[in-house]
Amino acid sequence: MTMLPIKKYLIYFFFLLPFFGYAEDGSQLWLRYKPVDAQTQKQRHIRLQDKHETALLAKQELDSYWRGPSIEMHLDKKAKRLKEGYQIKGDTSAVYLTAAEPIGLLYGAYHLLRLQETKADMRHLYIEEIPDYDIRILNHWDNLDRTVERGYAGYSLWRWEELPHKLSPRYEEYARANASIGINATVLNNVNASPQILTGDYIQKVKALADIFRKYGIRVYLSANFSSPKVLDGLADSDPLRKEVQDWWKVKVKEIYQHIPDFGGFLVKANSEGQPGPQDYGRTHADGANMLADALKPYGGLVMWRAFVYNPTEEDRAKQAYQEFVPLDGEFRDNVIIQIKNGPVDFQPREPFTPLFGAMKHTAQMIEFQITQEYLGFSNHLAYLAPLFKETLDADTYSEGKGSTVARVTDGSMFRGEKTAVSAVANIGEDTNWTGHHFAQANWYAFGRLAWNHQLSSEDIANEWIRQTFTNAVDFVTPVRQMMMDSREAVVDYMMPLGLHHIFAFDHHYGPEPWGDRKGGRPDWMPWYYHNADTIGLGFDRTATGSNAVSQYYPPLDSIYGGINSCPESLLLWFHHVPWTHTMKNGRTLWDELCIHYDRGVQQVRGFQKTWDKLQAHVDQQRFLEVQSKLKIQSKDAVWWKDACLLYFQTFSKMPIPYDLERPV
Numbered sequence: 021m022t023m024l025p026i027k028k029y030l031i032y033f034f035f036l037l038p039f040f041g042y043a044e045d046g047s048q049l050w051l052r053y054k055p056v057d058a059q060t061q062k063q064r065h066i067r068l069q070d071k072h073e074t075a076l077l078a079k080q081e082l083d084s085y086w087r088g089p090s091i092e093m094h095l096d097k098k099a100k101r102l103k104e105g106y107q108i109k110g111d112t113s114a115v116y117l118t119a120a121e122p123i124g125l126l127y128g129a130y131h132l133l134r135l136q137e138t139k140a141d142m143r144h145l146y147i148e149e150i151p152d153y154d155i156r157i158l159n160h161w162d163n164l165d166r167t168v169e170r171g172y173a174g175y176s177l178w179r180w181e182e183l184p185h186k187l188s189p190r191y192e193e194y195a196r197a198n199a200s201i202g203i204n205a206t207v208l209n210n211v212n213a214s215p216q217i218l219t220g221d222y223i224q225k226v227k228a229l230a231d232i233f234r235k236y237g238i239r240v241y242l243s244a245n246f247s248s249p250k251v252l253d254g255l256a257d258s259d260p261l262r263k264e265v266q267d268w269w270k271v272k273v274k275e276i277y278q279h280i281p282d283f284g285g286f287l288v289k290a291n292s293e294g295q296p297g298p299q300d301y302g303r304t305h306a307d308g309a310n311m312l313a314d315a316l317k318p319y320g321g322l323v324m325w326r327a328f329v330y331n332p333t334e335e336d337r338a339k340q341a342y343q344e345f346v347p348l349d350g351e352f353r354d355n356v357i358i359q360i361k362n363g364p365v366d367f368q369p370r371e372p373f374t375p376l377f378g379a380m381k382h383t384a385q386m387i388e389f390q391i392t393q394e395y396l397g398f399s400n401h402l403a404y405l406a407p408l409f410k411e412t413l414d415a416d417t418y419s420e421g422k423g424s425t426v427a428r429v430t431d432g433s434m435f436r437g438e439k440t441a442v443s444a445v446a447n448i449g450e451d452t453n454w455t456g457h458h459f460a461q462a463n464w465y466a467f468g469r470l471a472w473n474h475q476l477s478s479e480d481i482a483n484e485w486i487r488q489t490f491t492n493a494v495d496f497v498t499p500v501r502q503m504m505m506d507s508r509e510a511v512v513d514y515m516m517p518l519g520l521h522h523i524f525a526f527d528h529h530y531g532p533e534p535w536g537d538r539k540g541g542r543p544d545w546m547p548w549y550y551h552n553a554d555t556i557g558l559g560f561d562r563t564a565t566g567s568n569a570v571s572q573y574y575p576p577l578d579s580i581y582g583g584i585n586s587c588p589e590s591l592l593l594w595f596h597h598v599p600w601t602h603t604m605k606n607g608r609t610l611w612d613e614l615c616i617h618y619d620r621g622v623q624q625v626r627g628f629q630k631t632w633d634k635l636q637a638h639v640d641q642q643r644f645l646e647v648q649s650k651l652k653i654q655s656k657d658a659v660w661w662k663d664a665c666l667l668y669f670q671t672f673s674k675m676p677i678p679y680d681l682e683r684p685v
């Protein structure tokens with residue numbers, strides 16, 4: 021039979037496509053399953069009795085993409101211990117997927133597809149997965165005008181002006197991506213919250229999103245502005261102990277639940293960086309949180325109350341959250357969770373864990389990570405954050421003796437609250453590739469995977485992500501995984517090694533400004549406040565001779581951090597003001613060591629460029645070039661950081677840059 025010419029050309033076209041470097045924009049994230057053909061669909065069966073929309077979705081995903089043996093899906097309400105998890109048993113002839121909840125079937129379906137896409141050995145499957153945290157939640161810092169605070173991937177995904185009537189297809193894609201990694205909740209709006217979000221009009225818009233997300237097991241939460249009663253309805257004030265204010269919240273919460281029956285609750289930033297809160301009326305954080313908790317309680321809603329509080333006082337900023345919150349331990353309702361940033365200052369490239377973790381033994385606590393790279397080069401720098409997240413999760417607080425890791429303090433294994441949760445500030449925006457940098461997708465992915473199972477290793481998560489997002493070719497996977505694993509430490513090295521922190525240019529937090537003005541503005545927003553460079557040395561004295569922040573850590577950490585020789589060198593300048601000539605563990609002076617770290621960071625990024633350049637054959641043209649250009653920016657920025665910081669600090673140290681390092685230009 022002769023082929024029609026047009027068909028022939030089509031075949032050539034598809035055959036040659038990879039060599040032309042076809043458009044590949046990153047919009048598919050790690051979800052690149054190829055539809056199975058009709059033949060395969062006939063040969064194997066995906067069986068399911070249940071008719072729940074989420075269970076049907078699980079079946080549909082497997083029907084469309086599963087290439088393995090037939091699957092029997094089973095909902096077993098008695099298997100409660102699985103929570104939202106699942107059990108998979110199987111071999112080459114059949115697979116059995118069991119869950120207690122419909123969402124467990126969906127998570128199980130994505131697990132199977134992940135195994136398939138990463139070419140895992142599936143000859144004998146016996147898997148049981150139960151999530152470590154009940155609530156795995158993204159925080160969007162999205163404003164209602166669609167700008168995103170600290171967002172570097174374009175405008176907000178939420179097209180408020182079109183909602184609820186027009187629904188972007190990306191809402192569902194977003195929900196699917198989250199479900200595929202186990203994320204089950206989202207806060208739609210910025211913690212610097214506009215009261216508007218609680219108006220009737222916006223509740224309709226929020227409902228439209230909640231209706232799409234529900235099928236994917238995702239509950240919607242909102243950031244609430246504490247002054248809402250006053251601003252929206254003209255109440256005299258928003259004092260949490262006044263009945264009229266309490267009633268206002270009860271009515272508002274009822275209205276929300278009428279439209280969104282599975283509404284999750286409120287996230288609140290109160291009395292922090294100018295936001296209103298209970299202290300405006302002489303009340304405590306507990307008074308404020310409890311008022312909201314009481315309004316939400318009848319519907320099963322939660323309050324996530326942030327501990328990110330500090331004021332420009334004489335007190336060390338790093339100590340203030342602990343000082344404000346520890347005295348309130350035990351005073352919060354059981355549907356309040358205190359949301360604590362991983363570090364005591366603010367999402368720096370490296371910080372010790374916040375000492376509040378484990379210090380409030382009668383109050384539920386959750387971690388807030390930051391996926392968006394406010395302090396790690398925006399979406400210009402490649403920085404794989406799983407190692408940063410793990411560093412906090414694995415840190416031992418010693419709150420109940422050895423082994424009291426931040427993960428265990430928050431996941432319910434040590435202290436039991438009504439619900440356990442873990443959160444992170446999203447890096448998602450309207451950009452075609454969702455996150456600005458192709459590799460920033462890995463940070464969204466890694467957060468979801470760790471929220472599900474905090475024992476996973478950063479390497480394994482990177483491995484999964486690379487194989488699903490790019491290719492299974494080992495020649496690609498191995499060097500890219502290494503680059504990812506090295507990337508966060510490289511950022512620390514070229515920006516703020518050895519425990520330096522917050523020496524960013526004022527407010528935008530992209531480039532260096534260690535010389536930041538000492539007199540004008542809030543002292544606690546000035547880099548000098550943090551690095552304290554002088555002719556003697558560098559660093560923040562947080563020992564007993566300084567702010568004594570070390571005393572907020574349980575023994576033996578207080579003395580480990582407090583001793584200049586016992587403190588881990590990666591945190592040395594966080595806890596100590598160290599003489600330039602101090603001898604480091606390897607025998608070098610502090611000054612030389614500082615120079616070497618800055619230089620090493622630069623060299624590492626150059627190494628990433630070389631690694632990436634060699635991988636062109638494995639990557640589509642578009643993503644290859646886009647990552648290549650971002651690495652160019654990162655490489656220049658690394659030199660900028662190194663030169664700026666070393667030349668500035670040298671005006672104090674008056675010591676030469678070691679001769680074998682690259683000179684500032």
Ligand code: GCW
Pocket residue numbers: 161169170211212289293328366
């Ligand atoms: O670090 C600061 C950010 C602010 C942010 C604040 C917070 C949402 O620079 O942009 O405001 O943290 O976490 O509340």
